[in-house]
Amino acid sequence: MTQFKLTYFNGRGRRETARVMFAAADVKYEDHRIEMADWPQIKPTTSHGYLPILTVDGKCLHQSGAINRYLAPKFGFMGxxxxxxxxxxxxxxxxxxxxxxxxxxxxxxxxxxxxxxxxxx
Ligand SMILES: N[C@@H](CCC(=O)N[C@@H](CS)C(=O)NCC(=O)O)C(=O)O
The missing domain is CATH 4.10.810 (Virus Scaffolding Protein; Chain A)
Incomplete structure (x- = not known):
């Protein structure tokens, strides 16, 4: 089974569309939340210095639009x-x-x- 992990701050923001898609599709994922206080240390370790990041079987996908366009057709949400x-x-x-x-x-x-x-x- 595909292992999904969604990394974002501890809030809704740009992760929310993906989070809602996971819930609506009833697909399990790791909900990895980063506290703002920890972000300055974590930011330089990310490829682009931004969140969200979707990890799919260990591979990282950045950019919320790319993440949403990857998940939506996979879960049947593209009309x-x-x-x-x-x-x-x-x-x-x-x-x-x-x-x-x-x-x-x-x-x-x-x-x-x-x-x-x-x-x-
Ligand atoms: N185009 C990117 C923008 C990502 C972005 O701006 N993320 C913000 C949170 S909403 C962020 O990580 N900010 C941290 C920073 O600027 O240090 C996307 O859509 O994923």
Whole structure:
């Protein structure tokens, strides 16, 4: 059986779509949560310096969009035709547009930018 591990911070964020897919498909996975306080030590050990990371039988896949597009068809969540798949992709892109400033408001090293984003998120 395929061994899945999903690594992310101890919150919803960019892991949530994958987490919901695992739950809806009733597929077991290791839910690896990293505390923010530990992140500065862990970040340099990751390939891209970001989470989430999906590990599949020991192989690492980065980028939430790539992870979601890998899992969705595997678990039967890409609709039943090309048009439905396109609409699902459209919705995923909207979610990413909304999420990006929220993530920047947490992680940006530019304090002024962080504060301005905190106002809108
Ligand atoms: N394009 C990447 C962005 C990943 C990303 O920005 N992850 C944030 C959490 S939502 C992160 O790991 N931030 C840590 C940091 O910037 O040090 C993806 O979609 O996975």
């Amino acid at each position: 039943s035709n090309d048009w439905e798949a396109a609409l699902i992709n459209e919705t995923a892109e909207i979610g990413d547009d909304l999420f990006r400033p929220m993530a920047e408001s947490v992680f940006s090293s530019n304090k002024a930018r962080k504060l301005s984003l905190a106002d809108i998120t």
